[in-house]
Amino acid sequence: MSFLTILIVSQAQDLVVSQPSSAQGIEGSSVTLRCSYNYTSKPKVGSYQWVKDPGLVVVKNSTPEFMGRLNCTSDLRFLLDQRADLELQDLRHYDSGIYRCVVSIYGVQEASGNGTKLQVMKAATGPGDVQLGDNMVLVWLILRGFLYTLGIAVVALLTHLHYRKTISQEVQKRQSYYTENEYRAATGNYSSDLLSSGRTKKLQLSISKVQTR
Incomplete structure (x- = not known):
């Protein structure tokens, strides 16, 4: 054994x-x-x-x-x-x-x-995958920064165009207002002249009648 x-x-x-x-x-x-x-x-x-x-x-x-x-x-x-x-x-x-x-x-x-x-x-966890992941993150950050900058530029441009349009409309309103006032003023002066001329003629006619008597 x-x-x-x-x-x-x-x-x-x-x-x-x-x-x-x-x-x-x-x-x-x-x-x-x-x-x-x-x-x-x-x-x-x-x-x-x-x-x-x-x-x-x-x-x-x-x-x-x-x-x-x-x-x-x-x-x-x-x-x-x-x-x-x-x-x-x-x-x-x-x-x-x-x-x-x-x-x-x-x-x-x-x-x-x-x-x-x-x-x-x-x-x-592989080195190549980590590098690829880092590159994708970098590309995304650059793209996001570009889109952010583009958004700011578009907003600024739209604001500028809106501001210019508002100013243009305001200028047109003022021009129209001044033109209308000038027209009214000119019409008013002409009417006054006509009224004054008529009064003068009536006064002269009255004086002529008195002298004739």
């Missing part, structure tokens, strides 16, 4: 699982979590799985959080190439976390990697 236990432990020590410490992805895109293992001989039977801390088993077409978004390494490649990569598609912010690759070989205790910390970033 003790010999068998020592043999299993010795074989288990020959199974080493390796994976990168970190990985990054952008929301909506895909990322592949790399995993490989070393074993003294080519295994004929084995399996692997990914576990997201603190214990969520990531299974294709079974785990609701990842339904339809997983692409796993085939069993043939797992045995021949000794790889157990996992592709996550259509990344979402809650996909961030630590993923551990667990490999099991028939007759040997399973082994797991140290874990890969996945960080899912927003699409707008």
Whole structure:
């Protein structure tokens, strides 16, 4: 019994699982979590799985959080190439976390990697997107300033035209008023002259009559 236990432990020590410490992805895109293992001989039977801390088993077409978004390494490649990569598609912010690759070989205790910390970033956090966003803000500020200046110029022009129209109308009214008053004045003077001339003639006629008597 003790010999068998020592043999299993010795074989288990020959199974080493390796994976990168970190990985990054952008929301909506895909990322592949790399995993490989070393074993003294080519295994004929084995399996692997990914576990997201603190214990969520990531299974294709079974785990609701990842339904339809997983692409796993085939069993043939797992045995021949000794790889157990996992592709996550259509990344979402809650996909961030630590993923551990667990490999099991028939007759040997399973082994797991140290874990890969996945960080899912927003699409707008890239340098190019930030620069594009800054440029759009700058263009909008320039456009808003231009529209503001144009609005002030239009208001000033309309105010000036309205002021000139008001002055022109006032001048026309005054000219019409003065013309009418001058006409009245001229007509009044002419009537006065006629009245004075008639009175003078009547007075002269009266004097002539008196002298004749």
